Amino acid sequence: MPKLKLTYFDFDGGRGESIRLALVIGDIPFEDHRIPISEWPAYKDRTPLRQVPVMEIDGEIITQSNTINRLVGKMTGLYPDDALQAAYCDETMATVEDIVSKIVPTFFIEDEEEKRLAREALTAGPISLYLGRLETLLVQRGGNYFTGNRLSVADLKVFLWIRNLNSGILDHIPTDIVERVAPKLVEHLERISAQPKIAAYYQQRAGDSE
Ligand SMILES: N[C@@H](CCC(=O)N[C@@H](CS)C(=O)NCC(=O)O)C(=O)O
Numbered sequence: 265m266p267k268l269k270l271t272y273f274d275f276d277g278g279r280g281e282s283i284r285l286a287l288v289i290g291d292i293p294f295e296d297h298r299i300p301i302s303e304w305p306a307y308k309d310r311t312p313l314r315q316v317p318v319m320e321i322d323g324e325i326i327t328q329s330n331t332i333n334r335l336v337g338k339m340t341g342l343y344p345d346d347a348l349q350a351a352y353c354d355e356t357m358a359t360v361e362d363i364v365s366k367i368v369p370t371f372f373i374e375d376e377e378e379k380r381l382a383r384e385a386l387t388a389g390p391i392s393l394y395l396g397r398l399e400t401l402l403v404q405r406g407g408n409y410f411t412g413n414r415l416s417v418a419d420l421k422v423f424l425w426i427r428n429l430n431s432g433i434l435d436h437i438p439t440d441i442v443e444r445v446a447p448k449l450v451e452h453l454e455r456i457s458a459q460p461k462i463a464a465y466y467q468q469r470a471g472d473s474e
Pocket of ligand 1: 278279280308314315316317327328329330
């Protein structure tokens with residue numbers, strides 16, 4: 265088994281979290297190198313693209329979250345062997361990546377009114393569009409999982425984005441937007457959260473932070 269080290273921010277979400285979850289579900293040991301946001305400016309130049317996540321495999325660096333998702337998915341049985349099912353998995357992950365890339369610029373809007381207008385426009389437009397598309401994909405794939413009728417890294421990535429939207433952490437994006445626009449994604453979130461290894465992992469994380 266290669267030696268794995270994942271570098272990402274020190275919170276339980278974002279682009280690094282599905283990678284952590286896949287490795288936890290697959291019982292694959294890895295070094296979970298978490299960088300406090302306050303230390304990021306000083307650390308940034310040590311990464312190839314000034315971005316995280318970064319995965320080191322026996323010291324060799326791999327960047328790009330979905331590439332790493334596919335890699336750990338293959339290592340853990342959470343990525344399909346079949347070409348079409350793999351395309352479904354990739355499509356779902358790329359869809360989440362697309363919408364996240366549209367939301368991220370609003371983090372840097374300092375004027376609160378400007379941020380509100382930007383996020384309201386996103387909610388009415390792209391966020392609703394992408395939620396609808398993801399719900400359609402879920403239904404087309406059988407209604408429970410995004411590919412192969414079983415858990416994959418695509419489910420982890422969607423679950424984490426929906427959890428983020430529902431959490432209220434994104435000011436000016438209503439916490440009931442998913443329930444209103446794509447209720448089947450809320451059911452999916454509940455299905456994924458209830459997976460025994462995921463539930464146990466977050467229980468342990470909650471215990472660690474007490
Ligand atoms: N395409 C890259 C995007 C990576 C990315 O934007 N990472 C964010 C965190 S989720 C980051 O490093 N932000 C800090 C910065 O840009 O300074 C990927 O999918 O890994």
